[in-house]
Amino acid sequence: MENTVDSGLNKENIPLYMRVYEYYKDLITEGKLSPGARLPSIRRCEKELSVSRTTAEAAYFQLAADGYVVSKPQSGYFVTDVARREKKDGTVRGIKELEPKTDYDFTSLSADRESFDFTLWRRYIKSALRQDERLLSYGEAQGERELREALCKYITEHRNAVCSPDNIVIGAGVQSLLHIICAVLPRSQKVFFGESEFEQGAAVFSDHGFKSCRTKEEADIIYVSPSHINRLGDVMPTSERLRLIRLADRENKLIIEDDYDSEFGYFNRPTPSLQGLDCGRNVIYIGTFSKLLLPSIRLSFMILPDALLGEYEKKAELYNQTASKTEQIALCSFIRDGNLSIRIRKIKRLYTQKMKLLTSALKEVFGDKANIYIGETGFVLRLEIKCAMSEKEIAERALISGVAVKESGTGKKYPQILLLCSSVASEDFLPAAKRLYGSIFGA
Known part of the structure; x- marks a missing residue:
């Protein structure tokens, strides 16, 4: 394979791993790497393109996430026929259209499904809807x-x-x-x-x-x-x-x-x-x-x-008034019956337990390679990772591997990322922690 590294990677304002990604993607889409062909090993990619192992791995993760290659355990990365199918269909897939799938989203503020009693709330909504005369006016x-x-x-x-x-x-x-x-x-x-x-x-x-x-x-x-x-x-x-x-x-x-x-x-x-x-x-x-x-x-x-x-x-x-009159009536009864106070105690217990489980999973996986800090309020946990990467690089690599995290922006010696536990199921904490660790330190 002809090495066109200089021309392929000489692009300004593009993260280095994305330049490596583009380099191999071009080889695949132009037919220079056929379906079934094996990509160079990570080590060989480092040497041929003069990049770090971290950069090479991130580029390969992105290629796999976008469907251009598939990873086979103990064998390496192999080219798929996605480029051939795209050419046949006359479609072009840009980088933004091929954002990696997020399996574990630690940036979302969505609620934990277990935290909300839908049956109870539905009962209050139905009760409000029975107040026909009140609902005929704007309020x-x-x-x-x-x-x-x-x-x-x-x-x-x-x-x-x-x-x-x-x-x-x-x-x-x-x-x-x-x-x-x-x-x-x-x-x-x-x-x-x-x-x-x-x-x-x-x-x-x-x-x-x-x-x-x-x-x-x-x-x-x-x-x-x-x-x-x-x-x-x-x-x-x-x-x-x-x-x-x-x-x-x-x-x-x-x-x-x-x-x-x-x-x-x-x-x-x-x-x-x-x-x-x-x-x-x-x-x-x-x-x-x-x-x-x-x-x-x-x-x-x-x-x-x-x-x-x-x-x-x-x-x-x-x-x-911008708020739903039906929901206002329902919430009023919900509060008067003491259910808001009950709910606060319930979700506080739930999220306190989730924070403990997430902390335990991260300690098990990262060991002494990370420090864990819990915020005084909310569902946020701060993970300080003992590595030379920037917070931005960690977040990018994590996202490529299917884990969404936030940068903390603290500017400390070691990078710190934020994880919100509310929308991730407790049983997913351990596999998510392993995925995150692998994106940083390798499998």
Whole structure:
């Protein structure tokens, strides 16, 4: 085989393993490597193309994932007839169309099927649907009164909030509530998002003409998620919460508290909400049921300070209620019957157990080649891998092998990746860990 490495790999801004992938793919699609032909061994590929073993393996994984070659144990990689079939059918498969299949997705926020009692929720939905007369109207723009009353009682007891049902506004997701917030605030104000990864929220403010800033001190609006201040699942200490409240009070700033993940603290009791510590003066509190129930149940709520209620009431008639009235009625009964509290305890036990099982699987497979850190809240685990690869390279190689993970971006000595356990079944943790290990260190 003629070696055209220089011309085949001389491409800028393309990962090296993808250049090797393209090199062999071209040989296959051009017929220079026929179906059944054996690819050079990994070691030979290293020497012929002057690349590392890691790069060669990643390229071969990608070729296999895209169907151009098949791996045979103890024999190597062999060319399939996929290129011949494509040529016959007149089809062309690009790299983006041939993304590797993800068998184990540790990046997904989807719920564990075992965590939700569909039969119970279906019963509440059916009960709501029997209220014929109520469902003939659009309902209250601010949200159903009885749900706001139930939420007020619940949030006061569990998150020490200070409010009345009149302070609560219901919406279909956090973004819909942010649109309302933007409508009642002066657009000349600057907003600070800090370490928040809620890009959709930042986009709402930007779309409404608000300017972002880099520090809390120069901001008029401070958006924080105290129970999940970064992607690692860290919690804002009470001392920092109090400092933030004093800053807002002293300099007349508004805090938007996104209480994301407050129910899922593994090691400590939930820290008091900013809204409660502030007695509801300078804080807009936002809560959501995407994790407590299901992501597909689009119900969120916010608590507005008394100072903003007047401005909201002026605009309220311009905003129709975005949340399903049927789901609002069902959720109200669900909360009043005590099922929300029961569910929180259940899923906290479930995910705590899953985190233990995932930790055990990773320890068994990686041994002393990795350190494991568990976030204070959420379903996130941080895996520090003792190797010379970058986080990006590990994530790419893992994805090629069918395991989706997140980069942590911590910039530590060793690369650290994040694994969310919610959507992966417990019985899949061990095979997933083995697949991940193999993508990094080889089989």
